[in-house]
Amino acid sequence: MTSTLTPVKKRSALTKGQLPKWAPYLVLGIAVVLGAAVLALIGFNALGWGIVSAVFFAIGLVGWSAAVEGSRRAKDKLASCLVVGSFLIALLPLFSVIWTVLVNGLPGLTDPGFLSTSMNGVTGAYDNKSVEEGAPVVGGIFHALIGTLLITVMATVISVPVGLLASVYLVEYGNDRPLARAITFFVDVMTGIPSIVAGLFAAAFFFAVVGPGTKTGAVAAVALSVLMIPVVVRSSEEMLKIVPNELREAAYALGVRKWRTILKVVIPTAISGIASGVTLAIARVIGETAPILVTAGFATSINYNVFGGWMASLPTFIYTQILNPTSPSNPDPSSQRAWGAALVLIILVMLLNLGARLVARMFAPKTGR
Amino acid sequence: MTTTSLTTSRGAGRAGDKVFSAATLAAGCLILAVLFGVAIFLVIQAFPALVASPDKIQGGEGFFAYIWPIVIGTLIAAVIALVIATPVAIGVALFISHFAPRKLASGLGYVIDLLAAIPSVVYGAWGAAFLAKEISPAYNWLANNLGWLPIFQGPASATGKTILTAGIVLSVMVLPIITSLSREIFLQTPKLHEEAALALGATRWEMIRMAVLPFGRPGIISAVMLGLGRALGETMAVALVLSSGVLTASLIQSGNQTIAAEIALNFPEASGLKVNTLIAAGLVLFVITLGVNMIARWIISRHKEFSGAN
Numbered sequence: 001m002t003s004t005l006t007p008v009k010k011r012s013a014l015t016k017g018q019l020p021k022w023a024p025y026l027v028l029g030i031a032v033v034l035g036a037a038v039l040a041l042i043g044f045n046a047l048g049w050g051i052v053s054a055v056f057f058a059i060g061l062v063g064w065s066a067a068v069e070g071s072r073r074a075k076d077k078l079a080s081c082l083v084v085g086s087f088l089i090a091l092l093p094l095f096s097v098i099w100t101v102l103v104n105g106l107p108g109l110t111d112p113g114f115l116s117t118s119m120n121g122v123t124g125a126y127d128n129k130s131v132e133e134g135a136p137v138v139g140g141i142f143h144a145l146i147g148t149l150l151i152t153v154m155a156t157v158i159s160v161p162v163g164l165l166a167s168v169y170l171v172e173y174g175n176d177r178p179l180a181r182a183i184t185f186f187v188d189v190m191t192g193i194p195s196i197v198a199g200l201f202a203a204a205f206f207f208a209v210v211g212p213g214t215k216t217g218a219v220a221a222v223a224l225s226v227l228m229i230p231v232v233v234r235s236s237e238e239m240l241k242i243v244p245n246e247l248r249e250a251a252y253a254l255g256v257r258k259w260r261t262i263l264k265v266v267i268p269t270a271i272s273g274i275a276s277g278v279t280l281a282i283a284r285v286i287g288e289t290a291p292i293l294v295t296a297g298f299a300t301s302i303n304y305n306v307f308g309g310w311m312a313s314l315p316t317f318i319y320t321q322i323l324n325p326t327s328p329s330n331p332d333p334s335s336q337r338a339w340g341a342a343l344v345l346i347i348l349v350m351l352l353n354l355g356a357r358l359v360a361r362m363f364a365p366k367t368g369r
Numbered sequence: 370m371t372t373t374s375l376t377t378s379r380g381a382g383r384a385g386d387k388v389f390s391a392a393t394l395a396a397g398c399l400i401l402a403v404l405f406g407v408a409i410f411l412v413i414q415a416f417p418a419l420v421a422s423p424d425k426i427q428g429g430e431g432f433f434a435y436i437w438p439i440v441i442g443t444l445i446a447a448v449i450a451l452v453i454a455t456p457v458a459i460g461v462a463l464f465i466s467h468f469a470p471r472k473l474a475s476g477l478g479y480v481i482d483l484l485a486a487i488p489s490v491v492y493g494a495w496g497a498a499f500l501a502k503e504i505s506p507a508y509n510w511l512a513n514n515l516g517w518l519p520i521f522q523g524p525a526s527a528t529g530k531t532i533l534t535a536g537i538v539l540s541v542m543v544l545p546i547i548t549s550l551s552r553e554i555f556l557q558t559p560k561l562h563e564e565a566a567l568a569l570g571a572t573r574w575e576m577i578r579m580a581v582l583p584f585g586r587p588g589i590i591s592a593v594m595l596g597l598g599r600a601l602g603e604t605m606a607v608a609l610v611l612s613s614g615v616l617t618a619s620l621i622q623s624g625n626q627t628i629a630a631e632i633a634l635n636f637p638e639a640s641g642l643k644v645n646t647l648i649a650a651g652l653v654l655f656v657i658t659l660g661v662n663m664i665a666r667w668i669i670s671r672h673k674e675f676s677g678a679n
Binding site for chain 1: 383385386388389390392393394395396397398399400401403404406407410411413414456457458459460461463464465468469477480481483484486487488489490491492493494495497498499500541544548572573574575577595598599601602603604605608609629632633636637640644647648651654655658659661662663665666669670
């Protein structure tokens with residue numbers, strides 16, 4: 001009697017020979033516990049726990065699947081584990097870098113005067129005193145901020161007109177001519193120029209034209225432009241291409257000249273994408289170290305003149321503070337300043353990336369009604 | 370009267386058209402001129418080092434003896450970076466294009482792109498201060514257990530500042546490049562191919578192996594080549610991470626040097642013929658990366674024409 005009342009739960013023939021839906025969660029739970037047990041034996045650390053658990057999870061799930069579902073399904077599960085695992089591995093350095101910079105950079109950044117003073121007159125004696133007697137770390141990055149700002153602005157002023165005009169040529173006048181195809185090809189090749197070669201080019205150019213040993217902010221700006229122009233061309237070209245042809249044809253039908261059509265119709269329609277592309281290009285060059293190192297030298301005092309004298313910048317400041325500490329016997333204050341500057345640089349780059357997305361959204365052409 | 374005003378306005382408009390199209394053409398030509406200018410000025414400034422008598426070059430045995438160890442060092446670092454980055458990058462690209470939930474995919478892609486946004490000097494500082502320290506026990510283990518392999522010959526560097534560490538940092542930097550390009554290619558796989566494979570009963574992995582990977586192979590190759598170009602030319606990560614020295618086979622001892630790092634470390638204080646020597650080294654680097662990039666771009670453009678027919 002009772003047996004008829006409790007319905008026998010039968011698995012559908014379609015799902016026969018498959019792992020139940022909760023199988024991965026069960027295996028994950030067991031793997032995490034086993035991982036903790038193994039790590040407890042050999043000394044615990046979080047990273048090792050994660051790796052060991054992941055290996056147990058993959059072995060357990062694939063093994064179970066091979067037993068129940070056969071080798072094809074098991075291979076599929078193995079591939080899924082590897083793909084998800086590679087994504088998690090790729091996240092590790094990202095979090096590690098950001099965490100390292102935050103932890104090491106905050107003491108430097110919160111130091112009073114860090115953003116508003118330069119390294120002018122800061123000698124090893126001050127650093128020794130701060131380590132030995134606990135005096136506050138003096139010196140800051142104001143000169144480097146000014147240098148980065150001036151060099152980047154000048155590079156932008158050079159790159160944007162050239163890059164934008166070139167992309168207009170490619171989209172509106174090029175018509176797939178050999179010259180346009182050559183420009184497209186070489187712009188792509190230029191995006192792969194090592195940044196230090198761009199710096200050497202600018203240095204070699206000014207050595208030959210102005211005189212040997214010319215190192216100023218302007219040389220650095222030229223070097224950065226070589227890196228920036230191809231990025232601006234590529235992004236603007238993409239944006240101009242997606243402007244609908246109907247808009248151009250409507251303007252031509254009203255008798256508007258081609259150049260006025262481009263200036264008044266095509267570019268305003270694409271301006272949001274162009275602006276966000278330019279912002280991303282700035283974000284790319286603002287962190288470049290090598291070209292500035294070989295073209296602008298490194299200064300310790302504030303220099304507002306891009307055409308005369310060596311100039312500091314945030315990346316070169318980080319580089320020199322790490323490699324040649326102000327006080328060789330006590331490198332800690334220097335590395336604190338370097339990490340503080342690195343934090344400022346990362347915040348700048350992230351803000352520019354965020355700004356690019358906001359610009360793209362805010363100035364996007366209104367579609368529909 | 371109206372005719373004259375019409376013609377004058379047409380004249381002004383035509384002038385505007387001409388000026389504007391000439392300006393765009395000039396900008397396009399300027400870009401080509403810059404690329405050739407890079408080559409020409411590097412050659413001009415490198416020339417004194419190439420023809421100087423061998424004993425005047427650093428090392429005293431001529432430019433070739435000076436350059437070839439650091440060319441090999443550059444290749445070693447780049448190869449390490451690619452060996453690590455390629456499988457991970459393809460896995461990440463597959464994850465974003467075919468495994469992750471549709472709604473999350475673009476956000477996850479943006480997270481990976483953040484890796485590309487971090488400045489190279491910050492990677493260098495991270496590699497020198499954090500990674501080198503954390504990884505040196507692993508080098509000791511390698512030296513003790515796999516020391517019979519020439520590449521893991523001990524004694525391992527105590528600071529961890531080796532070419533292998535530099536290669537690992539480089540692999541993190543080239544990962545987003547390879548990922549974003551292969552992701553684009555994977556997303557272009559014809560939907561019909563994928564659905565046909567699935568309809569015949571293929572599992573997801575079999576579908577990827579039969580439909581996605583064969584379609585994406587040229588794209589993957591060119592993405593790896595572009596990553597190679599980046600790894601060859603990357604300066605700061607190597608300059609800060611590697612404690613450089615003479616060419617050594619062991620990857621876990623200090624030693625080796627790359628072209629880009631050699632230039633960055635020596636150029637600021639260089640003078641006289643040393644400047645020319647370093648610019649000549651830059652020229653060698655330029656030629657290598659240019660070749661790699663041109664091959665990669667050529668593969669991509671050929672692939673574009675091919676896929677356009679689909």
